[in-house]
Amino acid sequence: MQGITRLLCTSILTLTSPLAWASDANIQARQQWYEGIATGYQSLTTEAGELAESARDYCQNPAEGSREHVEAAxxxxxxxxxxxxxxxxxxxxNxxxxxQFQFWPDPKNLIARKAAYLIGNDEPITPSVINQSGVAVQGFPMIEYLLFDQEFNAGETSLPVARTCELLTNVAGHLKSNSDALMAGWQAFRPHYLETEQYFDTTIRAGMATLEILEERRLAQPMGLRGSNKRNPYIADAxxxxxxxxxxxxTxxxxxxxxxxGLEIxxxxxxxxxxxxxxxxxxxxxxxxxxxAHLPLATALKEEDQFRALQSLYVDISQLTTLVNDQAAVALGVVRGFNSSDGD
Structure with missing residues (x-):
């Protein structure tokens, strides 16, 4: 009887051990992902703080070189x-x-229209106004518009005009507040993320979606490989x-x-x-x-030798997407589903 019991226990262990190992590996993967993302969020918080500070310093004292500091920040x-x-x-x-960090794509040029509206009226631009103005106002693309848009910067309301500075500093402050909230939220999210098995699949899908967006919308469409078949740098972000x-x-x-x-684990x-x-x-x-990477996409799309290099990059990323989204996903039993990034 003892021999039968021992044999039965051995059989059960043989059957369940691979599942246990997989579960342990999934936990280790989530731990790895959690810590990595925390590091990334902390970097975002630090850099957003530098941006808010440099914007404030520039608008208070727009001395020579201070604008370049804002642009770098x-x-x-x-x-x-x-x-x-x-x-x-x-x-x-949430x-x-x-x-709020990045309103993109923007086919209707809402960022420019929102900037014109806020700068053109008499209402003070305050943190409350930014909170109520919608995602086209609140993120990195709005600051990019104020700093880099050629038509806007040739006009009378370009920086460091006081009202435009109000918009710049308050959007930068909004980004800083959101970065802090995101970091605090991720820290509070730790137990739930580590204890919930479904976040293994969720994280894999997030990586898959990022690669798909990178390949299809951030490269293929501007390169004219999808959609209109015309090269168009203006549908890319930044x-x-x-x-x-x-x-x-x-990315x-x-x-x-x-x-x-975590994927390797x-x-x-x-x-x-x-x-x-x-x-x-x-x-x-x-x-x-x-x-x-420092080459403007418009230049890479225009110059044929650079475009060939861009095509090689596209092929490299396509191969990476295939390895992760097809082969790795199948190996891990992760089914591609709806992802909120699809509305990016």
Missing amino acids: WLNAFLAWQKVRLVDFGPVE NNLSW WRSGKSLQTVAA VDGLNRYFLP SLEAKGASDLADRIRKQFNEVQQNFPG
Whole structure:
């Protein structure tokens, strides 16, 4: 009887151990993802604080060189956002925070229209006004418009005109407040995220959606590979500042830093170490072969030698998307579903 019992227990352990290992690996992956995203959010908070401070200093004393400091601070904060843009669940869903950070796409040019309205009327531009003005006003693209839009900056209301400075400083302050709220929310979200199994699939899907948006909307459409078949830099994000390719590079870097480590843990636990290695190498391929991230996308679309380099980047990212969204997702049993980023 004891032998039968021992045999039965051994059989049960044999059957359940792989499931237990998978569950442990999923927990480890979520721990890895949580810490990585926390690091990214902390960087966003720090850089948003620098932006708010530099905007305030510039408007109080627009001395030579201070505008360039604001522009650099905007870029650093915006790239920090790009690195955590993959997260489309949890606290960033509260109050449309992701849209408050970045309203895009903007086919109706609402950002320019909202700026003209706010600058053109007599009502003081206060934090309350920014809170009530909608997502087209509240994020990085509005500051980009004020700093970099050529037509606006050739006009009489360009910075450092006092009323435009009111808009600049209050939007920068709004971004800082939202960054702080996001970081605090993520810290409070920790137990729920780590204890809830469904966030394993949710995080995988978030990475998948980010790659799809990167491939299809941030590269293929501006390159004329989708839709109208015409090259059009103006449908990319950050076209006014000429930083579209830098934002793509930052998103790839964020995926590599904050998403890939947890994905590797999960794949290796499933016996797919070879696939994990191929994905790691493909990330390196994308980053090593990136065509001049400081080059404006408009230039890359116009000059044929640069466009060929851009095509190579597109192929690299497409291959990465296939590895993650098809092969890794299948290996991990994750089914692609609706994702809030689809309305990005």
